[in-house]
Amino acid sequence: MKKLLKFTPILVLAILLSSCSSVRVAADYDREANFDQYKTFAFFKPGIDKAEISDIDKRRILRAIEAELMAKGMTKSENPDMLVSIFTKSNQRVDVYNNAWGYGAWGWGGYNRWGWGWNPGWGRSNVSTSTEGMLFIDFIDANKKELIWQGSGTGYLVTNNVDKKEARIKEFVAKTLEQFPPSK
Numbered sequence: 001m002k003k004l005l006k007f008t009p010i011l012v013l014a015i016l017l018s019s020c021s022s023v024r025v026a027a028d029y030d031r032e033a034n035f036d037q038y039k040t041f042a043f044f045k046p047g048i049d050k051a052e053i054s055d056i057d058k059r060r061i062l063r064a065i066e067a068e069l070m071a072k073g074m075t076k077s078e079n080p081d082m083l084v085s086i087f088t089k090s091n092q093r094v095d096v097y098n099n100a101w102g103y104g105a106w107g108w109g110g111y112n113r114w115g116w117g118w119n120p121g122w123g124r125s126n127v128s129t130s131t132e133g134m135l136f137i138d139f140i141d142a143n144k145k146e147l148i149w150q151g152s153g154t155g156y157l158v159t160n161n162v163d164k165k166e167a168r169i170k171e172f173v174a175k176t177l178e179q180f181p182p183s184k
Contacts (some may be wrong), residue, residue: 023155024170027179033148034139035181040077041069044140047085060166064173065137072180082148083140090133090157096124125153133157133171139180151176 028034042063051058065084066076076081132154139149153176158164 012044016124019096023153023175025175025179026083026150027149027151027176027182029149029182030147032176036143036149038082038139038148040075040076040080041082041084041139042077042080042142044083044138047083047087047138053088056169057165061135061173064170065177068173068177069162071179078139080142085140086137087136087138088133089136090131093130093132094178095128095130097128123176131157131159133172135169135176137173149180151179 048062053061065086066115068075069084096178133156134152134154137151137153138147140146141148153172155172156178
């Protein structure tokens with residue numbers, strides 16, 4: 001029983017970390033828009049310039065969006081049907097895990113007896129911080145200058161490893177654009 005209690009915080013942390021790897025997505029769109037008419041796209045520089053992330057990450061996001069749209073049969077154009085813009089948000093999340101009941105706990109004591117006792121492993125807290133980010137991808141009708149589709153991806157960011165960061169950005173974009181174009 002003691003061994004099980006000893007490894008419970010590790011198990012909880014492993015479950016939390018595995019659940020952190022997914023990207024939660026949502027999409028909204030104009031039901032009046034005819035998405036079959038949009039064949040070409042270009043990036044909307046004024047909107048993209050407002051995104052509060054590094055230029056390197058902006059380029060990573062735009063390359064990932066371009067690859068996904070081209071895989072869907074769209075073409076990048078100087079005279080587009082649709083404009084693409086992005087913006088981002090981030091939140092710092094602090095989690096405190098208490099694996100204690102206080103200064104003492106009921107349980108098995110020394111010499112095979114049950115009772116109240118001190119367990120130095122109890123009474124500890126673990127604090128972890130993580131950054132949860134949101135990426136919004138907006139599609140704008142180039143002629144009407146109206147928003148026709150918006151997708152968002154929310155998940156935890158990786159910032160300390162360039163390869164992991166690039167893979168995470170591609171994952172955010174791919175998962176978000178799975179919902180484009182909307183099904184009829």
